[in-house]
Amino acid sequence: MFAPDEYCKMLIIYGQCNRNANEAAREYARRFPQRTQPSANAFLRLVESTRRTGSLLPQKKGLVGARRRARTPETEEQVTEAFFQDPTTSIRTVSRLHGVSRNSIQRILKENRQHPYHYTRVQHLHPQDYAARVKFCQWLLRQHAENQNFVKTIMFTDESTFTREGVFNIHNNHFWADQNPHVITPNSFQYKFSINLWARILGDRIVRTSYYI
Numbered sequence: 247m248f249a250p251d252e253y254c255k256m257l258i259i260y261g262q263c264n265r266n267a268n269e270a271a272r273e274y275a276r277r278f279p280q281r282t283q284p285s286a287n288a289f290l291r292l293v294e295s296t297r298r299t300g301s302l303l304p305q306k307k308g309l310v311g312a313r314r315r316a317r318t319p320e321t322e323e324q325v326t327e328a329f330f331q332d333p334t335t336s337i338r339t340v341s342r343l344h345g346v347s348r349n350s351i352q353r354i355l356k357e358n359r360q361h362p363y364h365y366t367r368v369q370h371l372h373p374q375d376y377a378a379r380v381k382f383c384q385w386l387l388r389q390h391a392e393n394q395n396f397v398k399t400i401m402f403t404d405e406s407t408f409t410r411e412g413v414f415n416i417h418n419n420h421f422w423a424d425q426n427p428h429v430i431t432p433n434s435f436q437y438k439f440s441i442n443l444w445a446r447i448l449g450d451r452i453v454r455t456s457y458y459i
Contacts, residue, residue, distance in 0.1 A: 253292060325354045442458040
């Protein structure tokens with residue numbers, strides 16, 4: 247936290263440095279070596295906060311905009327009921343509808359042992375598929391009861407396609423910096439290739455693999 251006068255000087259220096267946060271941090275340190283030195287990120291947060299709230303002074307999270315309600319047993323019940331009625335809703339939506347800060351909602355959910363679980367993708371089944379799967383499982387259990395090594399005699403096959411683009415998850419790959427470096431990664435190549443790999447597995451052994459280009 248900085249004093250109002252310090253925030254004002256930070257904003258002025260940021261403008262004088264052509265809105266370059268790194269240069270502003272160095273210039274502030276040069277002019278005021280005896281003061282607490284704000285980082286480049288502190289300049290960026292100040293600019294964003296001022297643009298969003300119209301105030302130089304940072305405001306407490308969850309208190310910007312509409313007036314927030316104090317946490318009471320009634321609001322806690324409303325929050326838990328909102329997620330019970332619609333488990334796919336978001337904290338932001340419930341915060342807006344009930345006037346409760348997002349931090350309070352997160353604490354309420356945590357105290358009630360609620361966790362945001364992810365969906366699992368599964369193969370789509372038709373209604374008639376369920377009975378067929380149960381019948382197959384029952385047959386397999388009978389075979390296993392008669393012969394403990396029966397499953398080892400089943401040959402499993404699978405195939406997969408590998409491309410030049412590979413697998414790149416933008417949600418799990420990050421580039422940390424004090425300003426956006428606009429990093430890129432090639433994805434759509436003009437010259438493409440792919441390889442199909444097909445394999446057979448018997449017991450715990452790979453019997454055969456085949457490649458198709």
